[in-house]
Amino acid sequence: MTDPTADPTADPTADPISEPIHGCPPCASERLSDRASARRQAIVAAGRELFLERGYAAVTCAEVVARSGGSLATLYALFGTKRGLFEAILRDHSESVMRPLCVEGVSSDPELGLLAVGQRYLTGLLEPTVVAWWRAIIAEAPHTPELREVFLSEEGGPIQQAVAEYLAEKAAAGELEIAEPVRAAGQFLALVRGHLHQRVLAGENLAVTPDEIESEVRSAVHVFIHGYRSRAAGS
Amino acid sequence: MTDPTADPTADPTADPISEPIHGCPPCASERLSDRASARRQAIVAAGRELFLERGYAAVTCAEVVARSGGSLATLYALFGTKRGLFEAILRDHSESVMRPLCVEGVSSDPELGLLAVGQRYLTGLLEPTVVAWWRAIIAEAPHTPELREVFLSEEGGPIQQAVAEYLAEKAAAGELEIAEPVRAAGQFLALVRGHLHQRVLAGENLAVTPDEIESEVRSAVHVFIHGYRSRAAGS
C-alpha cells in the first residue's frame, strides 16, 4: 500500500500478460524467436501440471521452473508475473481441452446417437485433467473476468451448440418434438452430468468405470428421449 | 521445516479446530464461557463474509478481526490457525445453508409438486451466498477431505433423499414409473440446475429473474415428468 510501484498491473515496464517479449500480434507460436517458443512451451506445460494438480496458490514459480528446466528469469521475461503465467496457461489450455466432443459420425438414431455423445461427454468431463481445469476456473474466474469468457465460450458454446444442432435435425425429421433445441441440449448435458460431476468436483476420488458411465448415460438418454418423444405427451 | 513446532497440527497445546477453549463436547454456543461465544460468532461472521467474497488465500487474518472487532490474539486463541478458522466457518455455514429445501406441504400432484421443489432448489442455488459457498468448497475441498464429507452429506444427501422419497410416493401411487428413485431424484435436480448453475459458478453475474427460474424449472419438470410418465414409453 505504501509503495505504488509494487502493483504489477501499474508497472509500465512489465507489459503484464498479453505479449511475451516482442510486441508481436497474436501470432501462433512460431514467430517467438525460436528458443523462446520452446521455453515457453516447457514452462506452460510444467505450470499446467502443477497448477491443475495443486491449485494456483500452492505452487511457486520456482517449482515451475524446477520442473520445466530453464530459469526463473526466463519465466518472468516471458510472462511478467505469476498471474500472467497462470492466465497464459489457462488460455492455452482451453484450446486443447474439451475439443474431442464432436457430433460427427454419430448414429442418426437419436437414442444411439445421444448415447454415444453422452458417453463421450461424461467420460471427458470426469477425466482428472478436465476436472482440475473446471476447479481452477471456478476458483479463479470470479476474480479474472476474462477467463470466464474463455471458459464459457469454450464449454458452454460449442458443445451445447453441436448437440443443439443434432437435436434440431432430429426434430426436423419428426423423431423428437423439440421447440427450443438449445435449451434442450443444455438439459441433456445437465442430465448426463447428473450428480457425478458435482461429486467429482467436490473432490471425491470416485473411480468411475466405463460401465457406470454407460449406465448413467443410458438412463439419462432414456429420460430425455421419452421426455421429448413425439406424440408421447398428452399434456 | 527447521522448526518442528511450526506445524500447527502437531502442536499439542493448540487443540486445532474442534473445541475452542474448554474441552467441552459438541454443545451449542451457550457453554462457551459467554464472551467467547460472542467473539466467536463475530469472527466467524466476518470471516464468512470475507472468505466467501474474496476466497481463502486473498483474505488475511488481520482483515477478519478488523471487520469483526476484537483482536488477532483472540482469533488465534479460538481457532488456532487460519485454516482452523476457515474450517470452522465452513462447518458452521453448512448448518445454515441449503436447509430450507424441504418437501413438506408440497402439492401431491407430481407436476405441481416438482415445480415447487425445483423452484425452491434453483432459487436457493443461485443465491450469491450459496454460489460463493459452492465455489469455496470446490476450490478447497480437494485439499481438505473432511470438508468434502461435510459438503456431500449436506448437499448430496438430504435434498436428493427428500426428492427421492417424494418420487417414490408418486411411483407407489402409480403416477410415475420410477424404478430407482434416488437416481431419478439426482436426474431431476441435475435437470433443474441445467446450464444456469454452471454459468453462475463460473462467475457470470447473470441476474436471473424469478420468471426465468420458473420458465427453466417448468421446462425441466416437463421433460422429467414425460420421461418418467407411466405408460408413456413404448420402449
Next chain:
DNA sequence: CAGGTTCTGTAATGTAAGTTACAGTACGCC
C-alpha cells in the same frame, strides 16, 4: 473488592515466496 481469567491492541518475529539484478553463457545474424 481482591484475584484470577479472558479479551484487547500493538508490536515483534519468522518465513515463505514473488520479483529483480547480475554475471556468465549460447545462439542467430551479417
Next chain:
DNA sequence: GGCGTACTGTAACTTACATTACAGAACCTG
C-alpha cells in the same frame, strides 16, 4: 568470426502475512 540479443543460475531483495509475545484493561467469581 565477431556482435548483440536472449537464456541460465544464483543470490539477493522485499514484502506480505501467519503466528506469537506481552502488557494492560475488562470481566466475572467469591
